[in-house]
Amino acid sequence: MIEGHLTLSKGNFKLQSGAFCLPAQGISVLFGRSGCGKSTLLRAMAGLEAGTRGHLRFKGQRWQDAAWQLPVPQRDIGFVFQDAALFPHLSVRGNLAFAARRVPPGRADDANESIAATASRMGFSDLLDQSITTLSGGQRQRVAIGRALLSKPRLLCMDEPLSALDWRAKAELLALIDTLARETNIPVLYITHAPQEVERLADRVIFMQDGRIEHIDTLREALSRPDSPLFAEEGPVSVLQGQLGAPDADGLRNFGNPQLRFRLSLAPTASPCATRLRVLARDVSLATLQPQGLSILNQLPITISALHAGAPGRVTVVCRLADGQPLLAEITQYSCQLLGLVPGMSAFALVKSVALID
Amino acid sequence: MTSLTPGEWQAIWLTAKLAGLTTVILLILCAPLAWWLARSGSRLANPVAALVSLPLVLPPTVIGFYLLIVLGPQGAVGGTLEALGLQHLAFSFWGILIGSVIYSMPFTVQPLREAFAAIDTRLLDAAATLRAGALDRFFNLVLPLSRSGILTAVVITFAHTVGEFGVIAMLGGSLPGETRVVSIAIYDYTQALDYGAAHRLSAILLGFSFVTLLLFYAINQRVMSPLKPR
Numbered sequence: 034m035i036e037g038h039l040t041l042s043k044g045n046f047k048l049q050s051g052a053f054c055l056p057a058q059g060i061s062v063l064f065g066r067s068g069c070g071k072s073t074l075l076r077a078m079a080g081l082e083a084g085t086r087g088h089l090r091f092k093g094q095r096w097q098d099a100a101w102q103l104p105v106p107q108r109d110i111g112f113v114f115q116d117a118a119l120f121p122h123l124s125v126r127g128n129l130a131f132a133a134r135r136v137p138p139g140r141a142d143d144a145n146e147s148i149a150a151t152a153s154r155m156g157f158s159d160l161l162d163q164s165i166t167t168l169s170g171g172q173r174q175r176v177a178i179g180r181a182l183l184s185k186p187r188l189l190c191m192d193e194p195l196s197a198l199d200w201r202a203k204a205e206l207l208a209l210i211d212t213l214a215r216e217t218n219i220p221v222l223y224i225t226h227a228p229q230e231v232e233r234l235a236d237r238v239i240f241m242q243d244g245r246i247e248h249i250d251t252l253r254e255a256l257s258r259p260d261s262p263l264f265a266e267e268g269p270v271s272v273l274q275g276q277l278g279a280p281d282a283d284g285l286r287n288f289g290n291p292q293l294r295f296r297l298s299l300a301p302t303a304s305p306c307a308t309r310l311r312v313l314a315r316d317v318s319l320a321t322l323q324p325q326g327l328s329i330l331n332q333l334p335i336t337i338s339a340l341h342a343g344a345p346g347r348v349t350v351v352c353r354l355a356d357g358q359p360l361l362a363e364i365t366q367y368s369c370q371l372l373g374l375v376p377g378m379s380a381f382a383l384v385k386s387v388a389l390i391d
Numbered sequence: 392m393t394s395l396t397p398g399e400w401q402a403i404w405l406t407a408k409l410a411g412l413t414t415v416i417l418l419i420l421c422a423p424l425a426w427w428l429a430r431s432g433s434r435l436a437n438p439v440a441a442l443v444s445l446p447l448v449l450p451p452t453v454i455g456f457y458l459l460i461v462l463g464p465q466g467a468v469g470g471t472l473e474a475l476g477l478q479h480l481a482f483s484f485w486g487i488l489i490g491s492v493i494y495s496m497p498f499t500v501q502p503l504r505e506a507f508a509a510i511d512t513r514l515l516d517a518a519a520t521l522r523a524g525a526l527d528r529f530f531n532l533v534l535p536l537s538r539s540g541i542l543t544a545v546v547i548t549f550a551h552t553v554g555e556f557g558v559i560a561m562l563g564g565s566l567p568g569e570t571r572v573v574s575i576a577i578y579d580y581t582q583a584l585d586y587g588a589a590h591r592l593s594a595i596l597l598g599f600s601f602v603t604l605l606l607f608y609a610i611n612q613r614v615m616s617p618l619k620p621r
Contacts, residue, residue, distance in 0.1 A: 106524050111520060120532060180521070181520075
């Protein structure tokens with residue numbers, strides 16, 4: 034568990050986290066608008082803000098008590114900064130060695146071996162002897178993540194590590210971070226203001242506003258609120274869990290589970306391990322009868338569980354799929370009245386477009 | 392050029408010894424001071440910086456005069472030393488060494504302070520999360536990242552001490568082997584109308600100063616280039 038209650042005044046900004054408690058496992062994403070205090074809270078939790086007050090315990094170990102702070106070097110944390118914060122006077126190898134050499138003797142492996150292993154796992158073996166000034170943004174973040182991992186942290190903090198990268202580097206690194214977190218079992222605190230990164234990575238979401246924690250939800254809970262802050266940009270979104278199957282006779286691929294079957298048209302190279310499907314509510318239409326003669330591939334039986342007023346003139350319909358997962362549909366108020374939709378009713382969801390999150 | 396006399400060699404050696412010791416002492420004293428000035432955010436930083444910078448604006452004779460009073464046989468420091476059965480420090484090598492340290496201090500503090508202030512705080516944070524404690528960070532991150540500032544401090548401090556005259560003239564007089572550095576020797580030669588000897592030593596100082604600064608600019612460019620973003 035990571036539990037605490039931290040306060041900090043910095044100029045005009047006041048952090049008042051409120052009491053919080055979250056499991057020290059999986060990926061916890063701090064989400065909120067710029068200036069809401071995500072970075073300040075993460076830095077306060079890491080011990081990087083000297084003026085922090087309150088209390089904090091990590092897996093039972095005291096990290097902060099009133100004005101007392103466990104010094105940062107003793108907290109066993111890895112921290113990946115937005116701009117990587119690599120040491121410019123050292124090569125890539127030098128940066129990694131800086132971390133590896135400072136692991137306490139009882140836990141240290143052979144530094145050279147672990148550097149080589151980390152570089153190969155992170156995909157930058159060929160860059161080891163380069164100066165860090167020659168690296169691209171994506172490469173710098175890979176090195177920064179590798180450096181943090183080499184210090185054998187018990188907690189990995191990442192402060193918007195992808196915000197300066199182009200979409201391709203972003204997608205590659207998201208997949209890498211996800212894999213690393215699952216494989217190493219190191220709990221991750223990850224800051225972002227991009228809902229797509231939340232949907233891709235999060236096990237749970239810490240929503241922040243005006244310097245305090247609003248609530249901490251599992252990803253599923255976070256996505257089942259029609260007014261979730263995650264939907265501010267693109268409207269409501271559903272994220273469905275499932276497995277991706279092999280291409281069928283029609284060249285389409287199945288996604289889902291025994292009770293739920295989406296059929297997707299994908300490039301054959303699509304990653305077979307992807308387990309999340311992203312559906313925008315505005316791409317979902319509803320029909321009370323199973324329609325005929327439609328080009329839409331995915332027509333799924335659903336049960337309506339709730340109706341919420343959305344944007345003016347629109348209704349967000351919370352539907353339950355056959356396997357119990359929620360699916361959101363955004364339709365006009367007019368259609369809703371015309372079809373006489375009420376909770377408990379059975380209907381069909383017509384899904385116009387989906388995206389595999391990988 | 393006619394060859395140097397033993398007395399002139401002695402003056403050159405004394406000057407080098409004075410400037411070298413001054414530089415070493417100032418680096419050790421000013422590294423923590425400059426760090427504090429650059430990064431503590433203390434309200435005392437500006438008053439302290441002003442105090443340290445006084446030698447930049449005061450006539451050297453003023454500094455020499457006060458030091459003569461304090462270090463001399465009746466002064467707070469000199470008198471105490473005498474009471475302890477030791478020598479007072481006026482007209483001695485140790486006296487002009489103290490004078491040089493004070494007189495050249497701003498030339499060490501300022502480049503170090505600028506170099507330390509320019510270090511990205513996130514690099515220090517990153518090092519702390521990688522288990523580097525305060526001294527570890529200072530020696531393995533701050534010093535290598537400040538190498539250009541340190542080089543500047545060393546060169547300017549050394550050269551400035553070599554070029555010192557007023558403080559030594561006030562505080563040290565002209566005792567061969569003790570306080571008679573090159574600049575004092577040149578003054579003595581000129582007073583004695585021995586222009587040939589004054590020419591020799593002056594040319595040496597001129598050449599030394601030019602070559603030092605030339606090397607400094609060349610090295611600084613090489614030392615800095617790997618740190619510049621491309």
